[in-house]
Amino acid sequence: MNNSRFNQALATLSPNDAQALTNALGNQSFSGQIPASVIAPIQTQPEALPQWLNFAAKFAITPVSNFNVGALVIGHSGAAYIGANMEFAGQALSQSVHGEQSAINNAWLHGETGISQLFVNASPCGHCRQFIREIAQPHQLQVYVLGKDQIAFTKLLPDSFGPDDLGNEFALFEQPLQTFTGAIQSPLIDEIVKHANASYAPYTGYYHAIGLITSDERLFVGRYAENVAYNPSLPALQSALSQLRFSGYDITDIKRSILAHKTEQKINMAEHYLSLLKQLNSLNLDLVKLT
DSSP states (O other): OOTHHHHHHHTTSOHHHHHHHHHHHTTSOOOSEEOHHHHGGGGTOGGGHHHHHHHHHTTOBOTTTOOOOEEEEEETTSOEEEEEOBOOTTSOGGGOBOHHHHHHHHHHHTTOSOEEEEEESSOOOHHHHHHHHTBSOGGGOEEEETTSOOEEHHHHSOSOOOGGGGTOOOOBTSOOOOOOOBSSOOHHHHHHHHHHHTOBOTTTOOOEEEEEEETTOOEEEEEOBOOTTSTTOBOHHHHHHHHHHHTTOOGGGEEEEEEEEOOSSSOOOHHHHHHHHHHHHOOOOEEEEBO
């Protein structure tokens, strides 16, 4: 694990906020979550916003665009979750993770039941607006773009196409848990399967999660988050890679990857994931079927 990235991000904060975050973390490593006790002042002090977006943007990887996006969402618990964009040189642009996607995924993986506010240092692109549309209760979401007045999300995406247009009554953050079991069982596999059961694939049925194991035996699991418009869906691998980075690890720290997936569905992303893993770190992908 490399703590330098977190320390560089910490340097963008005021001394008081940096100390508050450090104290709140205690002996725990940073995972992309900012406790409610630390982030609460952002609600009443708009001038504090830019530094937190700068903090988030320090986690971006942008070898293609050189444009770092910093995002922050407030979950229903009151805690905040950072997001940053991630690009992969030599790969299709569709492999990229947008900052807003990253922040929402971060909150989702930390067990939030929804988000109430989104802060970002640039106006959300159309891709992100459609991704945001998938979350539970989007009409209650307030969006704050740096340098602009707050705006209701519904004004950013009027006359929208949403989950109910394809007969899906459960949006992201409120999806029912699946009850699959892995064809192979072990504590490691069981943890990945647990996340696969919490994944969101109402349009294809391709429920799955990916576990990335680092050289020091840390496990980072990402879940698939599907979208009613299909293309803005967040792949499980990108979900895991985003969390890996927030915790101070790099792609080169991964020694093993495992995909637990429901096969024989409308789609199968195993080869898609394997292609990126091989290019990033010459990794193979172990497969576990869900039954």
